[in-house]
Amino acid sequence: MNEFEHSARQTLRNSEQLLDRETTAELAQRRELALAATSKWQLPSFFAPAASMAAASLVALVLIYPFGATDNTLPQDDYLTENVE
Numbered sequence: 001m002n003e004f005e006h007s008a009r010q011t012l013r014n015s016e017q018l019l020d021r022e023t024t025a026e027l028a029q030r031r032e033l034a035l036a037a038t039s040k041w042q043l044p045s046f047f048a049p050a051a052s053m054a055a056a057s058l059v060a061l062v063l064i065y066p067f068g069a070t071d072n073t074l075p076q077d078d079y080l081t082e083n084v085e
Contacts (some may be wrong), residue, residue: 001009034038 019027
């Protein structure tokens with residue numbers, strides 16, 4: 001531990017001794033609540049990257065194969081030759 005850490009730890013310990021009982025009890029209670037709050041269920045760490053990769057894949061597929069495109073040929077001009085009298 002370096003000098004700064006030692007000094008900071010000593011300052012905090014001196015400050016703790018200056019607190020009254022009410023404040024100390026309130027800090028302890030809030031600390032317990034904070035520790036209890038972090039133990040709730042959380043999403044696995046792989047969920048966000050996996051969801052992002054899936055979304056990017058879907059976007060890429062939509063860009064490569066747009067909806068409604070069934071073939072890669074140009075439209076025929078049959079409508080010009082039909083019903084010509």
